[in-house]
Amino acid sequence: MTKRTVVVGFLGTQLDSGQGAGRWEKWRPTLSLVQHEDTVIDRLELIYTLRHVGLALQLQKDIATASPETVVNLVAMDIADPWDFGEMYAALYDWARSYRFDPAHERYWAHITTGTHVAQICMFLMVESRFIPGVLLQTAPPKKQTRGDAGKFTLIDLDLSRYDVLAQRFEQAQTEALDFLKSGIATRNKQFNALIEEIERVAVRSRAPILLTGPTGAGKSHLARRMFELKKSRHQVKGDFVEVNCATLHGDGAASTLFGHKKGAFTGAVTDRAGLLRTAHEGVLFLDEIGELGLDEQAMLLKAVEEKRFLPVGSDREASSDFQLIAGTNRDLRIDVAEGRFRDDLFARINLWSYTLPGLAQRPEDLEPNVEYLLARAVAESGRAVRFNVEAKTRYLKFAQSGEALWSGNFRDLSASVTRLATLADGGRISTSLVDDEIQRLKWLWQRRPSAEDGEAVDLAALLGVEALEEIDLFDRLQLESVVRICRESRTLSDAGRRLFDRSREQRTVVNDADRLRKYLIKFGLSWESLRG
Incomplete structure (x- = not known):
């Protein structure tokens, strides 16, 4: 018809x-x-x-x-x-x-x-x-x-779906954007890649605040800058990328640094100061370690984010700035809110888009491409051609992906390690002996410093109850004490599982260290949360 x-x-x-x-x-x-x-x-x-x-x-x-x-x-x-x-x-x-x-x-x-x-x-x-x-x-x-x-x-x-060429162009543009956010590193971790794919969509479609959480050195600052550069390439921002570590802001200087001040507002204020919020006008403001801000500064920041207006220190006239906020923290702000250290209304405002960047130890499959990227960068900076021997690279990666490698400093540790190897490589070749020395250096770096807690035994009676403990063999008691100690030393359940199953995991086709450890703890009526608490 x-x-x-x-x-x-x-x-x-x-x-x-x-x-x-x-x-x-x-x-x-x-x-x-x-x-x-x-x-x-x-x-x-x-x-x-x-x-x-x-x-x-x-x-x-x-x-x-x-x-x-x-x-x-x-x-x-x-x-x-x-x-x-x-x-x-x-x-x-x-x-x-x-x-x-x-x-x-x-x-x-x-x-x-x-x-x-x-x-x-x-x-x-x-x-x-x-x-x-x-x-x-x-x-x-x-x-x-x-x-x-x-x-x-x-x-x-x-209907763009009918135009194959256009569809390919859009797909290519998205691929290039993802590659840009990852600095050209061919990451293999599925969870991390899915995380970056969503961040790419949010970065080019939204001007709402973004919260990046994760351990120190996980790449929050680097990712925030790449997001800004991506928006800049799409003509979505005109201003600059302004970064400040809130842990360095104290007292009157905190509000002055962020919101500016008028001459004479306090001792030492000899001239007017614009403040970083105004510097970030029409750009991106990255507040790293936002959980370190005082409550007064948090209240001022909330008004600035919601209304684009704020009051400089010592001024009776409001200033304005239209910026996008990206915040970073290595703390769990939910705990800080519950304990009164962080305003719940500010947390609700910056938590619309919240992403947790995994530590390097949680992405063992991404260690190899990151090593290759860092080595290429070191070569470009030094002008010397450097490469691994086959055996040396195999040995380094095996250690790097094992439970012994804590990578507590995350990419800072890895970058420093590759820089040392590239610098010390005679004739441009990273040898097995050089790798062995570097492994010993890393083990020393991650060795726990002596503390008053090291001599203390794990109190299983407090965890299990006296009656339950009496039903457990000495062999199981000693093993459980060691497991609990490792759990308390580790940042996450997965980290603890990698350390505890560092050999048997290599023989498994499907690796789920966290699940194995969780099931072991359940046998004794324990959970990760109870041990960490």
Whole structure:
């Protein structure tokens, strides 16, 4: 069954006008729609403003003369200013939402040649968002205007899924953006890659605050800067990337550094100071270790994030700055909120997009590509060609991915390690002996410093209860004490599992250290949370 053709378009107050017989000599875009012999327009929804009702009625009569089979419905819209985007979009949106479209029996063409540029943009948005389920229609006059020459028309389908080349371009652009955020490192960890994919979408689509959590050295600062550079490449920010470590801000200097101050506001304030929030205007402000901010500064920051306004120290006049906030912390702010160290309203405001970056030890499969990246960077900086011997690289990676490698400093530790290897490599070759020395250096680095707690035994009676402990063999007691001690020394359940199962995990096809450890603890009625508490 052939579908009926329905056109939706605006009255052209200039192009569609004309009086007397002479009007038939000129090209009028809306009239031209029904003058193509091989195209039948079954219905025209002609939108007009109230002050042009006379022209709309005249055009309706002319279309009836040229194409009696075309039904013209006049759609009056009470629009005071056709150049006001909000007013025009709202009117067209309300009409489209109430109109009874019948895609099963009708095809819809949205005419974008007539109307103000604002009206044309609104019509485009209606089709692009599928509120008008059709395609765009563009008409053009003939090269030489002669009576009855309808010119030509073009249909534009905005369904990008039908254009393979465009789809490939969008896919390529997204791949390049992901590669950019990862600094070109071919990471293999599925969870981390999925995390970066979502961050990429948020970075280019949202200006809301973003919270990055994770251990020190996990790459929060680096990722924040890459997100800014990605937005900059898409022309989404005009300003600068401003970074500050909140752990370095203390006393009056904290508010002054962030929000600025007036001359004479306090001792030492000899001149006005703009503050970092104003420096980040139209850019990105990265507040690392945001949990270290005092409660007063937190309150001022909340107002600045929500209202883009704040009061510099010693000033009675508010300043303004339109910035995007990215916050970083290695603390669990939920605990800080519960204990009153962090404002719950600020946490709610910055927690819309929250991402936890895993430590390096939680991404053992990503160690090799990161080593290769860091070695290439060291080579570029030094100008010396350096590479691993095959055996040396195998030995280094085996240790790096084992439970002995704590990587407590995360990428800072790895970067320093690769830099040492590249610097000490004689003849540009990293040998096995050099790797062995570096492994010993790393083991020493991660060795726990003596403390008062080291001589203390684990109190299993407090954990299990005296009666339950009496039912456990000495062998199991000694083993459980060691497991509990390792758990308390480790940052996460997965870290503890990697250390405890550092040999047997290599013989397994499916590795889930955390699950193995969790099941072991459950045998004694224990949990990770109870041990950490």
